[in-house]
Amino acid sequence: MSPSFDPAAARADVLARIERAARAAGRSPADVTLVAVSKQQPWERIEPILAAGQRVFGENRVQEAMGRWEGRAEGLELRLIGPLQTNKAREAVAFFDVIETLDREKLARVLADEMARQGRTPRLYVQVNTGEEPQKAGVAPAEADAFIETCRKTYGFAIEGLMCIPPAGEPPGPHFALLAKIADGNGLAGLSMGMSDDFETAIRFGATSVRVGSALFGAREAPPGP
Ligand SMILES: *Cc1c(COP(=O)(O)O)cnc(C)c1O
16 A cells, blocks of 8 residues: 555545445435444555544454444444354343344344343344355355344344345345345345445445445555464
8 A cells, every 4th residue: 555545635535536436326315324344454544544534443353443433433323244253242242232243042042131231232244155165154045034033022122234245256136136135135224345346336226335445555464373
């Protein structure tokens, strides 16, 4: 990344692109939330984005997020967008405002217990593995309806929406369309889909939040540890 990279200017540009994409789709730009994905970014790049008014951030690891945001999270909305292990559920419920990666019953059960214990109710999204990739988290599309029903009936969750990460190297449109169809069939309004390379397409397919990292902050540092 060039030393002159300006995250605040990048944010203004991304917001302008969100606005154009929303208007082109006949939607209100206010209906699309920009989630700034701050994982693996140094504080020098995050600070200008915060100063520019960004309040919603996404992180994919519980520990890393706590290290970055603890003591700085006042007035912010922090979203977990990475896979959640049940042994991190306690910290995730305590720390995040939104958990976007609910994808299995065991996790639902542990989250329900933690939410009851802590008296906190983070907003929840179900992650759908639209490309049915074995290495990727998320419930299979064919199992999504039943899983959403279990979340609602058995665990009493008010699911806010669905989240997906389309396979790399495939056109994302069909994956966004599939996620939107599953959401519609289940009366879910929230659609977390679209990243730096495809957020405008996602908005065309109805995204209500887009998760943008490198287009805002520049390329990420190497992931911590193996
Ligand atoms: C890292 C990440 C993003 C952001 O990716 P960019 O291509 O840098 O915008 C979005 N969503 C999830 C789930 C991620 O892990």
